[in-house]
Amino acid sequence: MRIGFIGLGNMGAPMAKNLAKAGHDVTGFDPAGVAVAGVAPADSAEGAVRGMHAVITMLPNGAIVRAVHADIVKVADKGALIIDCSTADVDSARAVHKLAEDAGLLSLDAPVSGGTGGAEAGTLTFMVGGGKDAFAKGKTLFDIMGQKAVHCGAAGAGQAAKICNNMILGISMIGVCEAFHLADKLGLDRQAMFDVASTSSGSCWSINTYCPAPGIGPKSPADNDYKPGFAADLMLKDLNLSQEAAESAGATTELGRHARDIYDAFVAAGGKGRDFSAILDKLSKG
Secondary structure: OEEEEEOOOOOHHHHHHHHHHOOOEEEEEOOOOOOOOOOEEOOOOHHHOOOOOEEEEOOOOHHHHHHHHHHHOOOOOOOOEEEEOOOOOHHHHHHHHHHHHHOOOEEEEOOEEOHHHHHHHOOEEEEEEEOHHHHHHHHHHHHHHEEEEEEEEOOOHHHHHHHHHHHHHHHHHHHHHHHHHHHHHOOOOHHHHHHHHOOOOOOOHHHHOOOOOOOOOOOOHHHHOOOOOOEHHHHHHHHHHHHHHHHHHOOOOHHHHHHHHHHHHHHHHHHOOOEHHHHHHHHHHO
16 A cells, blocks of 8 residues: 555554565655655655545644644545544544545544553554455454554544543553552561562552553663653543543543642653653652
8 A cells, every 4th residue: 555654653653564564665754854664755745645545643632633634635536535643633533534524535533552662562552443445445454553453433532432441551551650659658578569569459560561660560661761651741641531522522531630739740840852641750750
């Protein structure tokens, strides 16, 4: 396939590289002029779209997603598939679906889980919203960039799933960090804490796979001075999206709101650019 890729940042670059390694003809554009091995550079977003069978975008927020898609649908070939892998608000996802539909294009909102490590290894999970025909066409690409793609429903359902999933993640990581902090204060060895919690009712991804305690469990950003990984400011972005969605939908999410406030304070106090699991480091240092 001829694939255009717009947004070659920490996530987009390895995703585009994996598509090229799989034999697809990939053309990429990023305003920062990023070069990616195997990906032909374009001098504009439109240049990465013309003549393509599929276009993938990985952008910072909903406002940018709307602006970029408003431009690219004008030059995309009829019948092309537009896949937005950004994490954005549900309203923006639905708005760009409408733009694509009106232009005679297929579209999917397909935010990802798995972080930069998953993007590099091709083990991401895609949460996908859009029509069944569009999903069937995009599935071969998801299978290259990730290990799982779940069709969550109609337009915007992928973003809804991502927001809900990351609200769980933010809440659970704070819980794990606070539990390790309490264990420290009670004189409980961290390895013993891990051995119990990871194999009993405290078991969760935040402890089993991404343990925030250095030297405990599988290797994680905690073992690399909390270099992300998944940055705390990105977690804050997702938790803000969850609370905007909760307010819009009339849902009660008190723990989600409290987690958002904790990450807001953490980022403001120097956590920006650190991994979201560095909450434990902050608690340990007071």
